[in-house]
Amino acid sequence: MTVPTPASSDRSNEPGSGLPEQPANNMPDGPPEGSLAWRRLEFRAAVLLIFMVLLLGGAVLYLMWVRGAFEATQRLVLTTDDSEGVSVGMDMTFSGFPIGRVSRIELGDAGVVRILVDIPLKDAPRLRQSSVFTLEKGIVGAARLRAFTGVPDDEPLPTDAERVVLRGDVSAEIPKMVADARDVLQNLNRLTSAESALAGTMVELRSFTARLNSEKGGLLAAVTGNEADAKQVTELLARTNQLLKSLDSVATRVDGVVQKADQQVLGKDGLITDAQAAVKQLNSLLQDARQTVVKVDAVLKDVQSVAGNAAEATNNLGDLRADVESSLLKIDSLITEINRKWPFAPKEKEVKLP
Incomplete structure (x- = not known):
């Protein structure tokens, strides 16, 4: 391509024009179209x-x-009342790993914010019906959307499920914490003031300590409030001590009486031993009486068999009667001895024979 030059340039190169000569353009031209x-x-x-x-x-x-x-995803709808800190493209984490991403934020009916989260199908089984979703905002840093699953064996979370987000805003709790701290400080000032109940309690405690350290009454005077009541309490304690000593002596006497009764009743020469001996004697007498009855039976048989020998039978009956009377006398003396030694024996002394 050729670049046209103005006419003045052509005249400047002419001799006698009075203008300095300019060098000629020697640049090569581009390729032609x-x-x-x-x-x-x-x-x-x-x-x-x-x-x-x-x-x-x-x-x-x-x-x-x-x-x-x-990637194929599953839609999850999270509802909250405030979407501050939530942005499109924000990750939802599970155990520190991102498993979903916020795709859209929209305002629903009654001012409820709907956060649409897309979850890949490979990560969807980690979310269950009992899963909990939180939106945490710290003092420093961005908000975090997190998911928690407490029961891994629960039913899987269906598509387009709606769940409420639990908010945890630390910065929102700061005013409440400051107000609570102010209330605590005010209550502390009321407690430590001169007109507070704590101050009155400290005064009473100081006076109680003074009475406790005083030489009049000591602890009893400090507890009762005056010296007279302390003296009465001391006298009461002395009387109580005397009463305890008397009860101790009475208990000692009762113990001795019980020991004597034990010896008389259960001792070696006691009533129980004598009663056992009497019972043994009574058993022997009863055996003698049984033998006597056997003899009587034999004699009666002899009387019936030997009817002719009346004189001899009469003599045998006299001897038998004498034996029976002696046995009865022994039994009577034994019963008398038992009644004398045994306090609960019946008053009747008669022995009735069958």
Whole structure:
């Protein structure tokens, strides 16, 4: 291409024009349009432009793939009353790992904020019917959307499920904490003031300590409040001590009486021993009486068999009667002895024979 020069430039090179001579333009011209070199240049520029477009498109597609734009997801709807700190693209974490991303935030009916979260299908089984979702905001840093599952064996969370977000805003609790601290300080000032109940209690405690350390009454005077009551308490304690001593002596006497009664009743020569001996004697007498009855039976048989010998039978009956009377006398003396030694024996002394 040729660049036209103005007419003044042509005249400046003429001799006698009075202007300084300018050097001639010796730059080479570009390739002419339509030539082979021009077409090669256009082809290279087009290839470079297409490569840049492909590179930008590949980068965009890679970023979308990394961000999970082509991954199958499950929708979860979280509701709250305030969406402060929540932004589109914010991650929802589970045990510190991101398992979902906020795709949209919208305002529903009655001022309820709906947070739409897309969860990949491979991470969806970690969320159950009993899962809890929280939105935590610290004093420093951005808000965090977290999910917790306490029962891993619960039913899986269905698609488009709605759950309420539990908010934990530390900065929102600061005014309440300051108000509570102010109330605590005010209550502490009331407690430590001169007109407070604590001050009166300290005064009473000081006076009680003074009475306790005094020589008049000591602890009793400090407890009762005056010396007269302390003396009465001391006298009462002395009388109580004497009464305890008397009770101790009475208990000693009762113990001696019980020991004597034990010896008389259960001792070696006691009433129980004598009663056992009497019972043994009574058993022997009863055995003698049984033998006597056997003899009587034999004699009666002899009387019936030997009816002719009346004199001899009479003599045998006299001897038998004498034996029976002696046995009865022994039994009577034994019963008398038992009645004398045994306090609970019946008063009747008669022995009735069958």
